[in-house]
Amino acid sequence: xxxxxxxxxxxxxxxxxxxxxxxxxxxxxxxx
Amino acid sequence: xxxxxxxxxxxxxxxxxxxxxxxxxxxxxxxxxxxxxxxxxxxxxxxxxxxxxxxxxxxxxxxxxxxxxxxxxxxxxxxxxxxxxxxxxxxxxxxxxxxxxxxxxxxxxxxxxxxxxxxxxxxxxxxxxxxxxxxxxxxxxxxxxxxxxxxxxxxxxxxxxxxxxxxxxxxxxxxxxxxxxxxxxxxxxxxxxxxxxxxxxxxxxxxxxxxxxxxxxxxxxxxxxxxxxxxxxxxxxxxxxxxxxxxxxxxxxxxxxxxxxxxxxxxxxxxxxxxxxxxxxxxxxxxxxxxxxxxxxxxxxxxxxxxxxxxxxxxxxxxxxxxxxxxxxxxxxxxxxxxxxxxxxxxxxxxxxxxxxxxxxxxxxxxxxxxxxxxxxxxxxxxxxxxxxxxxxxxxxxxxxxxxxxxxxxxxxxxxxxxxxxxxxxxxxxxxxxxxxxxxxxxxxxxxxxxxxxxxxxxxxxxxxxxxxxxxxxxxxxxxxxxxxxxxxxxxxxxxxxxxxxxxxxxxxxxxxxxxxxxxxxxxxxxxxxxxxxxxxxxxxxxxxxxxxxxxxxxxxxxxxxxxxxxxxxxxxxxxxxxxxxxxxxxxxxxxxxxxxxxx
Numbered sequence: 340x341x342x343x344x345x346x347x348x349x350x351x352x353x354x355x356x357x358x359x360x361x362x363x364x365x366x367x368x369x370x371x
Numbered sequence: 372x373x374x375x376x377x378x379x380x381x382x383x384x385x386x387x388x389x390x391x392x393x394x395x396x397x398x399x400x401x402x403x404x405x406x407x408x409x410x411x412x413x414x415x416x417x418x419x420x421x422x423x424x425x426x427x428x429x430x431x432x433x434x435x436x437x438x439x440x441x442x443x444x445x446x447x448x449x450x451x452x453x454x455x456x457x458x459x460x461x462x463x464x465x466x467x468x469x470x471x472x473x474x475x476x477x478x479x480x481x482x483x484x485x486x487x488x489x490x491x492x493x494x495x496x497x498x499x500x501x502x503x504x505x506x507x508x509x510x511x512x513x514x515x516x517x518x519x520x521x522x523x524x525x526x527x528x529x530x531x532x533x534x535x536x537x538x539x540x541x542x543x544x545x546x547x548x549x550x551x552x553x554x555x556x557x558x559x560x561x562x563x564x565x566x567x568x569x570x571x572x573x574x575x576x577x578x579x580x581x582x583x584x585x586x587x588x589x590x591x592x593x594x595x596x597x598x599x600x601x602x603x604x605x606x607x608x609x610x611x612x613x614x615x616x617x618x619x620x621x622x623x624x625x626x627x628x629x630x631x632x633x634x635x636x637x638x639x640x641x642x643x644x645x646x647x648x649x650x651x652x653x654x655x656x657x658x659x660x661x662x663x664x665x666x667x668x669x670x671x672x673x674x675x676x677x678x679x680x681x682x683x684x685x686x687x688x689x690x691x692x693x694x695x696x697x698x699x700x701x702x703x704x705x706x707x708x709x710x711x712x713x714x715x716x717x718x719x720x721x722x723x724x725x726x727x728x729x730x731x732x733x734x735x736x737x738x739x740x741x742x743x744x745x746x747x748x749x750x751x752x753x754x755x756x757x758x759x760x761x762x763x764x765x766x767x768x769x770x771x772x773x774x775x776x777x778x779x780x781x782x783x784x785x786x787x788x789x790x791x792x793x794x795x796x797x798x799x800x801x802x803x804x805x806x807x808x809x810x811x812x813x814x815x816x817x818x819x820x821x822x823x824x825x826x827x828x829x830x831x832x833x834x835x836x837x838x839x840x841x842x843x844x845x846x847x848x849x850x851x852x853x854x855x856x857x858x859x860x861x862x863x864x865x866x867x868x869x870x871x872x873x874x875x876x877x878x879x880x881x882x883x884x885x886x887x888x889x890x891x892x893x894x895x896x897x898x899x900x901x902x903x904x905x906x907x908x909x910x911x912x913x914x915x916x917x918x919x920x921x922x923x924x925x926x927x928x929x930x931x932x933x934x935x936x937x938x939x940x941x942x943x944x945x946x947x948x949x950x951x952x953x954x955x956x957x958x959x960x961x962x963x964x965x966x967x968x969x970x971x
Contacts, residue, residue: 341458344479345451351893352447355900359439362825362908366818 376736395673432538435911441542453482456508466501467576476888483892485512487899490638490874493883497620517634518549520783530910561629569652572625637751645754646730668779671786683929704739706764713970728759746771749781751874758877762961772871774945796940812918822905834870846886852879860956869894
């Protein structure tokens, strides 16, 4: 079962990293 | 509401005010990589060693993306570390009670909770965790999650204060210096003080004492394998047991309590938290523990003013926070002091107020003050059971968290949460007078409002969504120990507490079940990191802007107008968002209490 909780953690932080990328892109868009 | 309480409230407020500036000035030095402190002779070599071992270049600053990625990666790694410590505690040292490893779902919930500075506990520390788990798994997080919060707040303040910069500092440097120069030294002194007051600090096995009045109770009958025996109908078979002895837990309590309060973490060494005599032995430890919750958050407002070269702005933010705190504590105190009319009708003496769930040593005022402060900040430690408060008394802690814990708030998290509201308030003021909103010479533009709105709304969506999910599912309702609106309050409070990274609980909810461990664990992560990411994006955006000289047309960010606009923004956002949910919980419970004979 450990693998389930590890994968959930990895997915969540993966989403957070994607969120960083999304906002970085949005910030660039608004600046132009 | 007696004179004793008023005097204590005044004393608490004066001491907090007096400590704000010294703490703020010290933070200015700590959060400057070249800042000098009186601890440099002892700690500078340690700091350099950490940088060398970890391969950190302290002079190399990060942009907001780099800063955010560092926060996320560091948090993920430490979360997994704690997860495995909890899972493997049965084979690890410092486990005199021979506790077995924690289950996977509880280990995830606990690791997520402590990584995010929440410290929600679906377990009782004294009957679940080894000393190693408490120290290395949890107290370690109490330090680093607090330091990470301070680091993010510092990054946002740098974004506000700096002119046309792409960088916000170095997360690893901020983390190291916050731990090394701020949290560790204060906690060392604090822990020694707590020990001097009678708090325990040892690695002993639990002791057994004979109870003064032996009694008989019923427990589930167990077979030779330790499994509960059931009768033909499937009900647990009970047997009488005479209780003549009591187990008294031990452990390294003082060292954990010091950072638990100073770092606004709140996770108790014992299940009873700060109402346990070993975790809060005297009135003085009670006062100092409450004060320590607000110490760094209050200092950070001064740090904001100093860094932004506008000390009046820092004090205006402090005043807004203080007024919100004052209203909260007065409402809570009033509600608890007036007791529960249903209990009066049953013949219970309520002249001292509603003493249900309160430690007699602390009484009504100190319970109300503790409950208000711990939920204004993201602490979550308790010296009374919020579940036993009157409906309106219990509404105050819940609403405090729902406001975003910006009333001084968690270390770092309170300031960056409040600064998001500052940006929103200035935007609203700009709309009202038809001017381009401007904050300390920085124009507030579309992207800034976009990320500010995301920071406020995304956690709220998940909070209400999870509460709705739990309300409509069997696993959600089954965990409740109370019916009606109070049961709903327990559920709403749980998700409020976890999204808000508070960690206190309406104790009636049995949350140690896989679905609650999953959803509450995810709630803590969402409340922390889906707030931090847009906050750092806001910091990056503000940092890149050119600071324009302020003119007569600039919106003043100090003085009563700004302070009340900020308070209004915080309350209106909180009230509009949560009033419907609160109406189903504590508000309807209040009217049922006073207008019918219902007691939940």
